[in-house]
Amino acid sequence: MEKQLAIVLLSGGMDSCVTTAIATRTHTLALMHVNYRQRTQARELQAFSDIADYYGVPADRRLVVDIDHLYRIGGSSLTDTSLDLPAADLDRREIPSSYVPFRNANMLAMAVSWAEVIGAEKIFIGAVEEDSSGYPDCRQIFFDAFSRVIELGTRPETHISIATPIIRLKKYEIVRRGIELGAPLNLSWSCYQSESKACGRCDSCALRLRGFKEAGVEDPIEYE
Amino acid sequence: MEKQLAIVLLSGGMDSCVTTAIATRTHTLALMHVNYRQRTQARELQAFSDIADYYGVPADRRLVVDIDHLYRIGGSSLTDTSLDLPAADLDRREIPSSYVPFRNANMLAMAVSWAEVIGAEKIFIGAVEEDSSGYPDCRQIFFDAFSRVIELGTRPETHISIATPIIRLKKYEIVRRGIELGAPLNLSWSCYQSESKACGRCDSCALRLRGFKEAGVEDPIEYE
Numbered sequence: 296m297e298k299q300l301a302i303v304l305l306s307g308g309m310d311s312c313v314t315t316a317i318a319t320r321t322h323t324l325a326l327m328h329v330n331y332r333q334r335t336q337a338r339e340l341q342a343f344s345d346i347a348d349y350y351g352v353p354a355d356r357r358l359v360v361d362i363d364h365l366y367r368i369g370g371s372s373l374t375d376t377s378l379d380l381p382a383a384d385l386d387r388r389e390i391p392s393s394y395v396p397f398r399n400a401n402m403l404a405m406a407v408s409w410a411e412v413i414g415a416e417k418i419f420i421g422a423v424e425e426d427s428s429g430y431p432d433c434r435q436i437f438f439d440a441f442s443r444v445i446e447l448g449t450r451p452e453t454h455i456s457i458a459t460p461i462i463r464l465k466k467y468e469i470v471r472r473g474i475e476l477g478a479p480l481n482l483s484w485s486c487y488q489s490e491s492k493a494c495g496r497c498d499s500c501a502l503r504l505r506g507f508k509e510a511g512v513e514d515p516i517e518y519e
Numbered sequence: 520m521e522k523q524l525a526i527v528l529l530s531g532g533m534d535s536c537v538t539t540a541i542a543t544r545t546h547t548l549a550l551m552h553v554n555y556r557q558r559t560q561a562r563e564l565q566a567f568s569d570i571a572d573y574y575g576v577p578a579d580r581r582l583v584v585d586i587d588h589l590y591r592i593g594g595s596s597l598t599d600t601s602l603d604l605p606a607a608d609l610d611r612r613e614i615p616s617s618y619v620p621f622r623n624a625n626m627l628a629m630a631v632s633w634a635e636v637i638g639a640e641k642i643f644i645g646a647v648e649e650d651s652s653g654y655p656d657c658r659q660i661f662f663d664a665f666s667r668v669i670e671l672g673t674r675p676e677t678h679i680s681i682a683t684p685i686i687r688l689k690k691y692e693i694v695r696r697g698i699e700l701g702a703p704l705n706l707s708w709s710c711y712q713s714e715s716k717a718c719g720r721c722d723s724c725a726l727r728l729r730g731f732k733e734a735g736v737e738d739p740i741e742y743e
Contacts, residue, residue: 358588358591358592360588360591361587362586362588363585364582364584364586364629364632364633365632367582367584368582368632368633368636369636370632370635370636390674394674395632396631396632396635396636396673396674397628397631397632397635397669397672397673398632399672400624400628400631400668400669400672401625401628401629401632403628404621404624404625404627404628405588405625407620407621407624408588408589408592408594408619408620408621408622408625409588409592411594411620411621412592412593412594412620431671431672431673431674431675432671432672432673434671436671437668437671437672440664440667440668440670440671440672441668441672443664443667444624444661444664444665444668445621446664447655447656447658447660447661447664448621448623448624448655448656448661448664448665449620449621449655449656450614450618450620450655451655
């Protein structure tokens, strides 16, 4: 039986790279990437393209969207370079300044529009809830609520669900799952701060490095 | 007491014009407009600016967002000029080809991002459910579901609700409400088809004209 079509929101980070590896087992991939003028936009786009090439996804099943409203709206150190990125603090309890207001809803809305037109039945997103930075729009309860919005806001004959296959995993489990599935982790990019070598100091690097360490595996990318 | 801030999604059509007139009674206005490469984009932007000027809304409380992903994704005769717009059929039961997949979710997501940063407590949208074109994302049940997404997907201290003050009104009631409140209906633009004089033949013109007729009022804009 031919596989059905699924969209994967592929930022190019480790989590979405592993999510792509999971999605490709059951679905034909359509990959979406959003440039929202985040600090490491060019490097993330490179990672997206490299991973898409790795999985042999043709051009008509890749969608790269450029938006500037999140940048213009501001409110996040991830897009506003006049604000400092928070230093890594994996025990932090409040929402860090790198939170981009309602970003995942913006991206999911775009993905649903595309899914409705190309006939994809699922949208995969590599959100991580527990072992994460604490963003409100990375929680399963948020995706459940968004699923209801999809059901009600699209044509009645359209059925699109959201898959969050790694949301309950710890970072080290994501690393192991990725290795198991042959995900090209060497092509992924997680650093929020720099585009040549990963900084190793931002939240995202700290989470990634801890994940590799706890998995007992060496991270294949280079750090400063 | 100083009024709280509300965002109005102002397309420049009659419905959002009247919604703006309703919102300004209770809130300080912040007006948002989205250019999504719809057929009459330039004319709608003009209507937005004219209405914003009429209400004296300063530049820092206007946000005009340009997006091209809905156009590139396609699937709608409102953005794809190779598809014919549906002729007016006010008894139609199926969803017309002018439906832009999941458009309102895309716009609401942007508005919520902005609301979170500027501290707006409400988002007004001039959706009309009953006397409308039958788009799934214009129904109250859709907005209720989206409200839940907002509650879960933003910072815990953020409380943003969606106001749909004209959703249950018939078009003629919207006309009357607008006149009562002094809404500048002469500055609004509803036509999907043309940008100089309104065509009078598309769904949107037909709904508007019937509304004025049933209200016993002459539409102040020019028709072909």
